[in-house]
Amino acid sequence: MVPVKKMQTIDPEKLAELLRRHQPAVALTGAGISVESGIPDFRSRGGLWERFDPMEYATIQAFRRHPAKVWTMLREMDALLVQARPNPAHLALAALEAAGLLAGVITQNVDNLHQAAGSRKVVEYHGNAHRFVCLACGRLTPREGLDFASGPPSCDCGGLIKPDVVFFGEPIPPAAQKEALDLASSCALMLVIGTSAEVAPASYLPFTAKDHGALIVESNLETTNLSRRLTDYFLSGPAGRQWPRVVKKVLDEADAHGPADRA
Ligand SMILES: [Zn+2]
Numbered sequence: 001m002v003p004v005k006k007m008q009t010i011d012p013e014k015l016a017e018l019l020r021r022h023q024p025a026v027a028l029t030g031a032g033i034s035v036e037s038g039i040p041d042f043r044s045r046g047g048l049w050e051r052f053d054p055m056e057y058a059t060i061q062a063f064r065r066h067p068a069k070v071w072t073m074l075r076e077m078d079a080l081l082v083q084a085r086p087n088p089a090h091l092a093l094a095a096l097e098a099a100g101l102l103a104g105v106i107t108q109n110v111d112n113l114h115q116a117a118g119s120r121k122v123v124e125y126h127g128n129a130h131r132f133v134c135l136a137c138g139r140l141t142p143r144e145g146l147d148f149a150s151g152p153p154s155c156d157c158g159g160l161i162k163p164d165v166v167f168f169g170e171p172i173p174p175a176a177q178k179e180a181l182d183l184a185s186s187c188a189l190m191l192v193i194g195t196s197a198e199v200a201p202a203s204y205l206p207f208t209a210k211d212h213g214a215l216i217v218e219s220n221l222e223t224t225n226l227s228r229r230l231t232d233y234f235l236s237g238p239a240g241r242q243w244p245r246v247v248k249k250v251l252d253e254a255d256a257h258g259p260a261d262r263a
Helices: 012-021 060-065 066-081 088-098 111-117 174-186 202-211 225-229 239-257
Strands: 025-029 104-108 122-124 128-136 140-142 161-165 189-193 215-220 232-236
Touching: 012 215, 012 232, 012 239, 025 088, 025 174, 025 202, 060 066, 066 128, 066 161, 088 104, 088 111, 088 239, 104 174, 122 174, 174 202, 174 225, 189 202, 215 225, 215 239
Parallel strands: 025 104, 025 189, 104 122, 189 215, 215 232
Antiparallel strands: 128 140, 128 161
């Protein structure tokens, strides 16, 4: 009989020690980490998908058929995203990377907040809403170069332009998928933050990490299906409050050990 796995809760200070002992570490983040930046989870109550049926507004087929209709949703999504700023959790992950304790962030978010916080290795698993792509010629345009207040923009080639995010019915960009798998299969510790990792194929990444021997740390407000199935250590509470404590402990330890230990 397989013994029942027991998940342990962990506090930020203990987690800092765990992070030092198990390297490399990789983070997998989702909507929950950006809620404290004012971006409601699209799937939650009051979220975008409550008012816009994703099957009608967020599939690639719907976009190709009814671009003007889908753009009414995209403008709302854009308005939510552009005013958002990184919160202390995003900044903490950037600080961990700078301290040499985080090999990268795989994010399911399209809000660009990890990059804005200063994270350098960010795998955009579902794309980035600050970048736009032409469906006909593939040309990429930064958000700043587009005017879509009056209607759907089109490319110089006449093609349809959409945010460079993965719509329902579209595959994960192959380069992002490969980078994510490389990180997940080579890490000793995976930090799953602000996501229950239930949407495939991102949902496989913690299992990939586990299969390769990694410990799984989950940081969410409440336990999830992942907690019961896979998580080794659970950090509860708002990520924006808990992760700065992890960073503080990491930096205090580095100071205590002297500059040589930082190299
Ligand atoms: Zn084009």
